[in-house]
Structures are given as structure tokens and as C-alpha cells.
Amino acid sequence: MTTTPVNGRGRVIAVLMMALGLLVAMAFGFGSAGNAHSVFTFAPVNISGDRPWHLGDLTVLTRWWNVVLGLLIIALGVETWVRRPKAALARFGGAAIFFLVALLFWASRSPGPSQVPFVNVTSVLTGSSAIAMVLIFGSLSGVLCERAGVVNIAIEGQFIGGAFFGSVIASTTNNFILAALGGAVFGALLGWLLAFLAIRYLADQVIIGVVLVTTMSSLTSYLNLQVLTPYPNLNIGNTVATLPIPLLDKIPLIGPVLFNETGFFYLAILLVAVVSFALFRTRWGLRVRAVGEHPKAAESVGINVARTRYRNVIMGGAVAGVGGVAFMATQGQFQPDYTSGLGYVALAALIFGRWTPSGAVVASVLFGLSAYLANGLQSYSVPISSEFIGMFPYLVTIAVVAGLIGRVRPPAADGIPYQRS
Amino acid sequence: MNRTSLRRIGESPSLLTFFALLLGFLIGAVVIIATTAPVLNAWRQLFSSPTAVLHALNVTFDNVGAAYRALFVGSIGNPSSFAHSLATGQSWTATLTPLSETLTYATPLVIASMGVALAFQTGIFNIGANGQAILGGIGGAWIGSMMHAPMIIHLPLTLLAGVAGGVLGGLIPGILKSFAGAHEVIVTLMLNYVIAFFLVYVVQSTPLQQPGQANDISRTLDHSALLLPLFGAGSGLRVSYGVFVAAGVVAFGWWFLNRSTLGFAFRVTGANPNAARAAGFNPKRIIILVFMISGGLAGLAGVVQLASTNYFIDGGFLIGSAGIGFTAITVSLLGRNKPAGIVWGSLLFAALGVGGRTMQARTGIPLDLALIIQSIVVLFVASPVLVKEIFRLRAKAQTVQLATKGWSQ
Structure with missing residues (x-):
């Protein structure tokens, strides 16, 4: 850049x-x-x-x-x-x-x-916060991977894989904690595969990421037809109940939007705080950022570059996997092409948020609102096409990487395999 | 930074590709075994009798064999019906339909893959072939349905309009990369979605929407703007004159990369941008030009798809050309960005896609298996060192050969 x-x-x-x-x-x-x-x-x-x-x-x-x-x-x-x-x-x-x-x-x-x-502001905000929550999981995954220097373009694949296995687990056990764990494990597995090919075999991270997405979308679509269709009780589409926080949920407007949410929503907020703190206030975070900016320097002071990257990409995969489960837990039954490109919007949110957790939240809220309105505006028979609202996140991201709106700077070693010399 | 393109992977590229294909089909077989109820049941009774192992193996080979046989028969043809047609001279249509379908699907794929490969050779990753193909389709639908002229004028203009649409789609990332340093992967990835939304808008609005329709459907191309079936409309075979367009594109690609000055400049830029700059090539100009050519070819692929197969734009076209755009990336990786490799790669992936339908119809195994095999093959092609380790090939010192640069480059 x-x-x-x-x-x-x-x-x-x-x-x-x-x-x-x-x-x-x-x-x-x-x-x-x-x-x-x-x-x-x-x-x-x-x-x-x-x-x-x-x-x-x-x-x-x-x-x-x-x-x-x-x-x-x-x-x-x-x-x-x-x-x-x-x-x-x-x-x-x-x-x-x-x-x-x-x-x-x-x-x-x-x-x-x-x-x-009329416009029901509360339902606009709750609707868009459901999308924003998924975007937060996805862009946090991107923060974890890319701060350590590995491009995770496979967020979409981790979403859809997590959503698939989350749906199977939630349908059989009706336990969304187990579903979230399953999604995390599966996402972590995909993260490990990305890290394995990128770090050990020095494969091109962008290509591997793109191919992982097509692998996951075709695999889940295959399994949907071959397994879920004959066994519909594996995909009953139960959604998770909300956990209202006493008293706070009675606040008008803010209450229903922020304090009457699912556990996944609170988890997303908690993760933002944890990742933000860990990345900028702990020794671990300093090491991760060093690996992402200048791996050679990091190696010279005794940081294991490969191990740091493996760990972060696996964690990132797990977070995105939970994001897939969160999407499934609020939207219901799994379908082919389930997350419909939301993983790429999360990538956009990561870039718009300048590779920081807090920026990712702001971007996710903005993009979530526009994604919700792109669907929701249709009921108002607006003469401007909802398609142009739908374009918004992508156009803004293009403008941002082109430096038309402010400046963003990715981690310096992002996407470059590290070889010891 | 090492910006070597993907051209020279391993010592023996075709051997590596062969092993990657082998692994892809093996993993595909594992997926079939793990998800097909009769096979699983046979293995579950493994200890019920002494011959249960043989029975289980038998069932496994039957099921996997049936699926892969259907893939072959559906995309190339049935040997026995070939023999029948040769002997009696009859039912050629039925015999040749699989081949004709494979060629029909391969035609736009070859064109789009050539575009992606040209970009790869220059060290540019054009994920946006998808969107550029859609813009090509929109351009082609515009001229093909709104203008009326004799075929000799109308068809070339329709194809040119498609190229122009694709060039426009390529110019945006090209200009943003060379003048603003915007990473082409991010820009083209995001543009795909912008263009997909734009397509939905276009087919819902005058003037391109089919008059009297409320659905997302465009006007139909005039007969004079179509790439007609090669053997006549009565032959029942869909393969069209588009194959000549594809052949022309391959010839152009070969000449361009190997014989033209500009192509040489592209390849030098891909291999070593500093050397290219030292040799006096203007990198900004080259980036814009490669995006124009790459996008133009993707646009041509979109309009060929429209004029030979779809005839109008609807949801199916969006899915179809989205397929082209992403499959083109995998094809050019598989074909190592060389014209001949791209022809073989396109035929193979088209055959998988076409044969997948027959497989789904005959054995009930979903078409998506073909896509899984494609993805896994490319995953291995993109990680050559892994394939070498699996097959204990003599591995040279590991070298980084990247198609893309990190975000910050």
C-alpha cells in the first residue's frame, strides 16, 4: 500500500x-x-x-x-x-x-x-445487530490471522463449515454450547489446514484461501443433499433462545437491541474486548504483532514465527467457525450457499476497520446495518434499488484500499510466507 | 520480494498434476464411501461373517465405480453406444451428446482461463473474472437484444460489446492498483459482489428487462447475435461456433505470450518486476494493460456463454458465469498458465461438471462431488511440495513461488 x-x-x-x-x-x-x-x-x-x-x-x-x-x-x-x-x-x-x-x-x-x-427502529437495529454479530466473529478471525502475517481469505469457508456442523450438532443435541464448540473445532481444523499449507509448504495463502472456500461450499452442499436430505432430523433448524439480562433489557431501544440477545452476541462482544486487550496490552500481543510486521526481527529475538502463526490461524479459524454457528443459530435451517458471501463482507470489515478489533466492530455495525437495509427496504417500495445499498460495503472497501477514504495499512508481512535464511 | 509466478513448479509439472488428480479422485472416493448408506452398512457388518470383508470391498467398488463410470459416460460417452453408432450409423446424437455438452461447457471456460492465466503470468491475481464475465454478458445482452442488424455485423458487435464490458471491469482494479496501490485481490473480490448486485438491478430495470416481465430476466438476444449450434439447430447437439472463438483465443494467447513484445514485457514483469523496470518497461502501464486484456477475455467468456448457451440473462446466467469466473482460476492453476494446459484443464473440469449431472441422475450422488474433486485437485496443485512428500518424489530445496503478494505490497 x-x-x-x-x-x-x-x-x-x-x-x-x-x-x-x-x-x-x-x-x-x-x-x-x-x-x-x-x-x-x-x-x-x-x-x-x-x-x-x-x-x-x-x-x-x-x-x-x-x-x-x-x-x-x-x-x-x-x-x-x-x-x-x-x-x-x-x-x-x-x-x-x-x-x-x-x-x-x-x-x-x-x-x-x-x-x-412507519419504521420500527428497534427491529431495524435488532435485525442488523444479528448480521453485525456474525461479521464481528469473521473480522476478529481475520484480525487474529492477519496480525500474525497469514491472510485468511477463507473466512467464508469457515463460516459455512461451522454453520453446517453447528446445525447437525444443534439438531441432534439441542445444545447450542456443544454446537458452538463443534463449530470452533471444525473452524480450527480448517485454520490448521490453511496454516499447514501456508507455513510448512509455503503455498500461496490467497489461492489456498479461495480454494478452501470452494471446497467447503461444495462439500457442505454435497453433504446437505447426501446426508441432511435423507435424515431431516439432522437439520431441524432450531434457533437459539435469547438470554435477556435482567433490568437492563427493560431500557427502551437499547435494551432489546443490546441486552436481549443470544449468548453468541455476548460472546462476540466479550471476544472483541479480550482480543483487543490481548493484542495491544500483553506480551503475547506484542509478539504476534512483531511476527506480522517483521518476522525476521521477531525470530532474531527468539520468537518462534511458525508456532505463533500456527497458533493464531488456528484460533482465528475457531472464532470464524463459531461465527458460522452463530449465523445458523439465529437464521435456522442449513441450506446450500448458506452464508452467501458474508465471509467476504467480514473481510471487508476487517480492512475497513484497519486490522483492529475495535475498528472491526464499527465496520461490522455499519455493514450489518446496510446489509439489513438492503433486504429490509424492499417492503417500503422505495424507488431507489436496494441493490445499490447492497453494494455499499464492497464499494466502501474498494475506496478504502485505494486510499480514497482515509488510509489503511495492513501488517507489513501479511500474506508473505516466512523462510528462515 | 520474491514475485516469481506459478510457472515453474517442481521439476516435472505434468507428473505433479497427474498425482494431484489421482489424490483428488481418491479423496472423492473417500467422500463417497463415507456418505453412501449401502457402503457404510456393508462395512458395519465387517465381523458378521468370514467373507464380509470381501462383500464390503465389493460394495465399495461397486458404488465408487458406478459413480466414476457415470462421470465418464456422462462427459465423454458410452463406448458401447459408440460401437453401435459406428456399426449401424444411427443414433449419433445420443452418442455424441456427452462430448458436445463437455465442449459447450469448456468453451467459455477456456476463454476466461486464458485471461486469468495472462494475469498470473504477469504476477497479478485476477479474482474478478467472475464480475468481468458478468459485465461482458450485460454488454452482449445490450447490443445483442437492443440492436438489430444482419448477423455479419450484429454477431461481431455483440462479442465486441462483451469484450468492452470485461475491459471496463478490468480497468477499475487496474487503475486503482497502478495509481493508488490498491491490492488487486481485494478490489476484484469486492467488485464481484458489486457487479453481481448491478446485474440484478439491470435485469429488473428498463431497458434491458424483458418487457412485460416482473422477474429478473433480460431481453432475449436476436437470432443474428447468436453463436449457433455447430451442426445446425436440428442436430440436437448444443456445441456451438463458440469453439472457434475459444480456439482463436488459445492461439492468440500462445502467440501473445511467446511471440509478442508486450507478452514478453508481461512475463518479465511477472518474473521480476525490478528487472522489468530496469529494462524500461513501465510497470503502471503494464498493470493497466494486463487488466484490460484479462478482463476483456473474461468479458468475452461471458458473452460467449450468453450467445451460445443462455440467450438471455437470468438467475441461471449469474450462477453459470459465477462458475466460470471461479473455475477459471482453478483451471489456470491446473494448466500452469500455459495455453495447452488451459485447454486440457478446461476440458477436464468441464467434463467433471457435465459428468456430475449424469452421476447425480444415475447414482444419486450429488453433482457437488465433481466440485469437491476439482477443489481438492487445485489445493494439491497449489501445494506442490506436499504432493512431492506424499509420493516421495525427490524434492528440491523449497522455494517460494507465489502468484500473489502480501496485502502490503
Whole structure:
């Protein structure tokens, strides 16, 4: 990756944001009728029982709120242009969220073309947090592998393999802890295979990763027809129950989204904290990062490069395997092509998040929201195609690696086999 | 950094490929054994009688043999029906259908693989053949269905539109790599998804959507834009004039790599970029050019697929050309990025895909087994040192031969 002068391409993002803001103000703001209203509701659909607080519906004038949101995005763009902050990427993320909110206001306006005259914010957030959770597992797997210098492009394969075996175990035992363990073991096995071929046999990591994905998707699709179809009780599609955290789950909006989740969700949050701490605050993390940046130097101070890489890739595989189980535990029955490219979105989230756990979370939330909206917008009969929202994570990632939006720098030895000289 | 391409793996590449194929089919057999109920039952009764072992072996060979025989018969043909047709001069259609189907599937595959191989030879990994083929299909569908002209003008223009679509798809990663240093693997991988979404959008919108349809389906190509069946529409054989396009592409690829100045510059860049720069080749220009050619070939593959097999774009085309894009990568690895190797590799993988259908119909073993075998073969081809160890071949000192560079390069 070449170093990017901040003045040059850094300003591209500022212009992009200003254009986005203008679009919001003109199309979504002045494009809606003066008397149009948008209604946001907050009542959770999945919790019954009493809640101490109740959030009323938020009714706003579509035109003026979208004009304000557009102006906010423009302001962010102007600020990026003038001050050229280092965190331009974060400002772009903020602008993207404003954009999505404005889009929702506009899509659900009434009188308008929409059949559903309101947006249930709580269900939008819970729906997208389910996707974000899977992306977090995947991008954390990428962080573990790539920080040690091994490219894990096989996240998708570990997802789909984990989901398959998770489904079989969950169907036979109805125990999602066992399913998660099974998925972890299987993902770790795939991670070991990747590490084995990449480290011992110096195979090309990107090629091995791509081929592992096709192997896993064809193998699971084969097993689905050959084993799961004749024995449907191996794939009954039971989903995991949520574990509401007492009291906290009663908080409006935040409660149902963050504190009435599955164990997998809490595990993802916990893993982010653990990996983040271990990577940047412990001796182990320092060693891992040394191996990923400059393996020769690491070796010269007595770090075993190969062992570090093996360990990390196996751990990364296990994390992605659990991610596959988490996907299956929230979506139900296994099908061929089950994860439909989510592993590559996780790779995108890893890159957008600059190879850090916390960045991966932000990217996963943003990409999860856009992936959910790409599906969810169809019920609002929006004149803009949901396909363009679906493109968003991929386009942003391309812009990021091209240095158009901020800068990212991968670990220096990422993807390069290490040979002792 | 060592940027040697995958060209020179091992001392005897064809031997290694043969062993990789052997391992692929062996593992495929293991998968069949482990998942087929009659075979498993036979082994479960291993200790029931003294001859149970023989019985179990018998059942195993029967099942695996039946599957692999169906693969062969479905993709190449049945020897006895060949004999019958030769003797009586009748039912040639039925006899030749398997071969015709294999050639039909191999045609776009050869073209796309040639594109991927050219990139590999230059040290570039183009995972985006997939998306470029889709763009080629969109371009071809546009000209092929919206324009009306006699075939002599219409067909070449349709094919050119496909090439143009692919070139466009290749230009994006090419420009981003040479001017912004964006890694081509990430960009092409992400572009595949962007383009797949774009395809869905295009076939749902005017003007390309079939008028009067609410489904995701495009207009049908004019008859004058089609690559017609080679033996006439009445022959019942689908193999089309596209094979000549594929043959032309192979000839072009051979000439380009071995005889042209630009091809030489590509290969030097792939082997040693510093030497290429010292020799006065402009690396930025070469990266953009290789992506244009590689993408153009992938686009041509997409439009050939459209004009010879699909005739319109729908969900099946998306899956079909997605198959082309990813299979092309595996084919060019298998064929070691050489024109002749690519022809054989494409025929083999097309045969596996076509024969897989017959296998599924006759023995109930899912078609996906063919894809598993393909993937495993390529996994071994990509790890030559492992194959050497398994077969106790004399291993030279381990050398790194990479097709791709680390993210930060």
C-alpha cells in the first residue's frame, strides 16, 4: 500500500461527503412533499410483558428533518476538508449513518408510496445487530490471522463449515454450547489446514484461501443433499433462545437491541474486548504483532514465527467457525450457499476497520446495518434499488484500499510466507 | 520480494498434476464411501461373517465405480453406444451428446482461463473474472437484444460489446492498483459482489428487462447475435461456433505470450518486476494493460456463454458465469498458465461438471462431488511440495513461488 498524502486523496472523501449531504437535502428533503411525515416507532416486537418505560412514536416532518441531516453531512464534509483530521474514516462512517437514517425517513414518509407508513427502529437495529454479530466473529478471525502475517481469505469457508456442523450438532443435541464448540473445532481444523499449507509448504495463502472456500461450499452442499436430505432430523433448524439480562433489557431501544440477545452476541462482544486487550496490552500481543510486521526481527529475538502463526490461524479459524454457528443459530435451517458471501463482507470489515478489533466492530455495525437495509427496504417500495445499498460495503472497501477514504495499512508481512535464511 | 509466478513448479509439472488428480479422485472416493448408506452398512457388518470383508470391498467398488463410470459416460460417452453408432450409423446424437455438452461447457471456460492465466503470468491475481464475465454478458445482452442488424455485423458487435464490458471491469482494479496501490485481490473480490448486485438491478430495470416481465430476466438476444449450434439447430447437439472463438483465443494467447513484445514485457514483469523496470518497461502501464486484456477475455467468456448457451440473462446466467469466473482460476492453476494446459484443464473440469449431472441422475450422488474433486485437485496443485512428500518424489530445496503478494505490497 503506498503512503497517501493527506492533502491529495484525503480531500476526495470530503467532497464525497458534501455531495452525499447535498443529495440527502435535495432528493430526500425537498424531494418529499411539504406535508409528509415520517414515523419512527420503538416498541420491540419480540418482547412481551411489561416495560417500566415506554418510548412514544417519533413523528417528524420528513422534508425539514432530511434537510437538517443533509446539512449535517455537508458540515462533516466541510470540517474534513478544512481540518483534514486523521479520523476521516470515522467521519465518513458517521455521514453514512446519517445518510441511512435520512433514507429511512424518506422511504417511510406518509403520504408517500410506502405500504408501511412507519419504521420500527428497534427491529431495524435488532435485525442488523444479528448480521453485525456474525461479521464481528469473521473480522476478529481475520484480525487474529492477519496480525500474525497469514491472510485468511477463507473466512467464508469457515463460516459455512461451522454453520453446517453447528446445525447437525444443534439438531441432534439441542445444545447450542456443544454446537458452538463443534463449530470452533471444525473452524480450527480448517485454520490448521490453511496454516499447514501456508507455513510448512509455503503455498500461496490467497489461492489456498479461495480454494478452501470452494471446497467447503461444495462439500457442505454435497453433504446437505447426501446426508441432511435423507435424515431431516439432522437439520431441524432450531434457533437459539435469547438470554435477556435482567433490568437492563427493560431500557427502551437499547435494551432489546443490546441486552436481549443470544449468548453468541455476548460472546462476540466479550471476544472483541479480550482480543483487543490481548493484542495491544500483553506480551503475547506484542509478539504476534512483531511476527506480522517483521518476522525476521521477531525470530532474531527468539520468537518462534511458525508456532505463533500456527497458533493464531488456528484460533482465528475457531472464532470464524463459531461465527458460522452463530449465523445458523439465529437464521435456522442449513441450506446450500448458506452464508452467501458474508465471509467476504467480514473481510471487508476487517480492512475497513484497519486490522483492529475495535475498528472491526464499527465496520461490522455499519455493514450489518446496510446489509439489513438492503433486504429490509424492499417492503417500503422505495424507488431507489436496494441493490445499490447492497453494494455499499464492497464499494466502501474498494475506496478504502485505494486510499480514497482515509488510509489503511495492513501488517507489513501479511500474506508473505516466512523462510528462515 | 520474491514475485516469481506459478510457472515453474517442481521439476516435472505434468507428473505433479497427474498425482494431484489421482489424490483428488481418491479423496472423492473417500467422500463417497463415507456418505453412501449401502457402503457404510456393508462395512458395519465387517465381523458378521468370514467373507464380509470381501462383500464390503465389493460394495465399495461397486458404488465408487458406478459413480466414476457415470462421470465418464456422462462427459465423454458410452463406448458401447459408440460401437453401435459406428456399426449401424444411427443414433449419433445420443452418442455424441456427452462430448458436445463437455465442449459447450469448456468453451467459455477456456476463454476466461486464458485471461486469468495472462494475469498470473504477469504476477497479478485476477479474482474478478467472475464480475468481468458478468459485465461482458450485460454488454452482449445490450447490443445483442437492443440492436438489430444482419448477423455479419450484429454477431461481431455483440462479442465486441462483451469484450468492452470485461475491459471496463478490468480497468477499475487496474487503475486503482497502478495509481493508488490498491491490492488487486481485494478490489476484484469486492467488485464481484458489486457487479453481481448491478446485474440484478439491470435485469429488473428498463431497458434491458424483458418487457412485460416482473422477474429478473433480460431481453432475449436476436437470432443474428447468436453463436449457433455447430451442426445446425436440428442436430440436437448444443456445441456451438463458440469453439472457434475459444480456439482463436488459445492461439492468440500462445502467440501473445511467446511471440509478442508486450507478452514478453508481461512475463518479465511477472518474473521480476525490478528487472522489468530496469529494462524500461513501465510497470503502471503494464498493470493497466494486463487488466484490460484479462478482463476483456473474461468479458468475452461471458458473452460467449450468453450467445451460445443462455440467450438471455437470468438467475441461471449469474450462477453459470459465477462458475466460470471461479473455475477459471482453478483451471489456470491446473494448466500452469500455459495455453495447452488451459485447454486440457478446461476440458477436464468441464467434463467433471457435465459428468456430475449424469452421476447425480444415475447414482444419486450429488453433482457437488465433481466440485469437491476439482477443489481438492487445485489445493494439491497449489501445494506442490506436499504432493512431492506424499509420493516421495525427490524434492528440491523449497522455494517460494507465489502468484500473489502480501496485502502490503
